[in-house]
Amino acid sequence: MINMTWEMFLQHLANGISLGSLYALIAIGYTMVYGILRLINFAHGDIFMMATYFAFFGVFFGLPWYIAFPITIILTILLGMGVEIAAYRSLRDAPKISIMISAIGASFLIENLAIVIFGGRPKAFPTEELFTKVVYIGNISVQRLTFIIPIVTIILLVMLLYLINKTKTGMAMRAVSKDHETAKLMGVNIDRTISTTFGIGSALAAIGGIMWGLKFPQIQPLMGVMPGLKCFIAAVIGGIGNITGAVIGGFFLGVSEIMLVAIFQGLTGYRDAFAFIILILVLLFKPTGIMGEKISEKV
Amino acid sequence: MLKIDNLVVAYGGIEALKGINLEVEEGKIVTLVGANGAGKSTTLRSVVGLVKPKSGSITYNNIDLLNMKTQDIVKLGITLVPEGRRIFPNLTVLENLKLGAYFRKDTNEIKKDLEWVYSLFPILKERHWQMAGTLSGGEQQMLAVGRALMSKPKLLMMDEPSLGLAPIIVNELFNIIKEIHNQGVTILLIEQNANAALHIADIGYVIETGMIKIKGEGKELLNNDEVRKAYLGENVSN
Numbered sequence A: 001m002i003n004m005t006w007e008m009f010l011q012h013l014a015n016g017i018s019l020g021s022l023y024a025l026i027a028i029g030y031t032m033v034y035g036i037l038r039l040i041n042f043a044h045g046d047i048f049m050m051a052t053y054f055a056f057f058g059v060f061f062g063l064p065w066y067i068a069f070p071i072t073i074i075l076t077i078l079l080g081m082g083v084e085i086a087a088y089r090s091l092r093d094a095p096k097i098s099i100m101i102s103a104i105g106a107s108f109l110i111e112n113l114a115i116v117i118f119g120g121r122p123k124a125f126p127t128e129e130l131f132t133k134v135v136y137i138g139n140i141s142v143q144r145l146t147f148i149i150p151i152v153t154i155i156l157l158v159m160l161l162y163l164i165n166k167t168k169t170g171m172a173m174r175a176v177s178k179d180h181e182t183a184k185l186m187g188v189n190i191d192r193t194i195s196t197t198f199g200i201g202s203a204l205a206a207i208g209g210i211m212w213g214l215k216f217p218q219i220q221p222l223m224g225v226m227p228g229l230k231c232f233i234a235a236v237i238g239g240i241g242n243i244t245g246a247v248i249g250g251f252f253l254g255v256s257e258i259m260l261v262a263i264f265q266g267l268t269g270y271r272d273a274f275a276f277i278i279l280i281l282v283l284l285f286k287p288t289g290i291m292g293e294k295i296s297e298k299v
Numbered sequence B: 001m002l003k004i005d006n007l008v009v010a011y012g013g014i015e016a017l018k019g020i021n022l023e024v025e026e027g028k029i030v031t032l033v034g035a036n037g038a039g040k041s042t043t044l045r046s047v048v049g050l051v052k053p054k055s056g057s058i059t060y061n062n063i064d065l066l067n068m069k070t071q072d073i074v075k076l077g078i079t080l081v082p083e084g085r086r087i088f089p090n091l092t093v094l095e096n097l098k099l100g101a102y103f104r105k106d107t108n109e110i111k112k113d114l115e116w117v118y119s120l121f122p123i124l125k126e127r128h129w130q131m132a133g134t135l136s137g138g139e140q141q142m143l144a145v146g147r148a149l150m151s152k153p154k155l156l157m158m159d160e161p162s163l164g165l166a167p168i169i170v171n172e173l174f175n176i177i178k179e180i181h182n183q184g185v186t187i188l189l190i191e192q193n194a195n196a197a198l199h200i201a202d203i204g205y206v207i208e209t210g211m212i213k214i215k216g217e218g219k220e221l222l223n224n225d226e227v228r229k230a231y232l233g234e235n236v237s238n
Ligand SMILES: Nc1ncnc2c1ncn2[C@@H]1O[C@H](COP(=O)(O)OP(=O)(O)O)[C@@H](O)[C@H]1O
Pocket: B011, B016, B034, B035, B036, B037, B038, B039, B040, B041, B042, B043
């Protein structure tokens, strides 16, 4: 380690964990949609971006955060479900390639609409003292947010795993992810189940987006692209389709990205390339990811 | 109960069913036998709305099924045990059974039906916590039938339930089918194993390349020369 003190190390670790938590929240959305539709929802990063704008405007128009943020989550859920209905539902039985093109189209559409409506210039996300206040632990100074983010993420993960594994809705989601046709034979409304999946993924992206805005308080219409790609990579690292895997992948990517830059400061400019190098390595040596099952040929 | 009239189904221009008529009366066991590719599965899949017919009609107690969604058809009391079992391997045995009762709200009745299914298939009770994917082929077929029963069907349709099972298990399965029938469930059974199916059936249909060739009582068809030659592998030349 190149002249790094113990305190600095902990500080970087804390930052890495909170960045990793944000990656994890967004990665869950990719992995859930893939699990149920065998589809990469390319618009997911843009849904995340839209959430930060919803929150921005909520606060901008004078709503207190505890009203603006829940409204943001609701609007983002509606947006995610809307994208599913508009871009994917009518193509349910179409070849995979058509659905993929539709996904890319949805992504471009949202990005460009955002540029037209919100303007291309970055906006300053309103900071909220309650979350951004700096606290000192010994010689380490961190924002409260640095602790709040991983805690919120873990709580959401536990809730999500409960929903998937212990509730009737979750049971239907697991069934649909294996076999649409047989799930229908059980009387499951698969359109509704898929819609729910998009809703959950979007809600998590919204919460991730709000916390992202608080942590990196500058938002712009293309801000979802790079985190979107990285979180997709996180989902692949964890084993796409596996929720716990996506979270592990998110933490892994966040922590290693921060540490890499902290240790080898000369590599700062390669920060974004790092995720892709990891992706290539995973695809070469363990394409099923950390927790993944065999990848089906459906993609 | 179930009435299929002049049903035509085409896959990309090729007709798999060329206008078939078939009727299932309440309380009966009806079997549809025929060679591989004759159109048996297509017939059942049309009934539950998994394939969209080109023309013809399918009614259940005079309700038109053709424009209904699968998830609504099963709520009428029609269940299909699909070809190849299609259990959910990533769910436990108990979860698979619960999924069979997915759309039902009558919690107490569901519990009773679960006990009934367990009494028919004690092995499922023993393994209720196991992932269904870890069951043997025979056990998976039992699970597929049990899961279908959990929807409390009035009409139970089974697509080649004996496929790939050891003869002793096939016997057991056919006994259970009779037992289910005795409980008042009407049964439409598809089989390549025509012998076993015709033995328990009240009415049998023989389908050949998308057309019904012969219809008759089960016993009658067992003695029909044509059937014996084509489907029972018997030499009837003398
Ligand atoms: N999804 C499909 N696409 C195209 N052809 C199909 C499809 N399913 C069945 N067929 C064709 O329809 C015919 C009847 O098939 P099927 O109903 O499965 O017969 P069976 O169940 O009697 O073996 C066969 O010629 C089969 O190849």
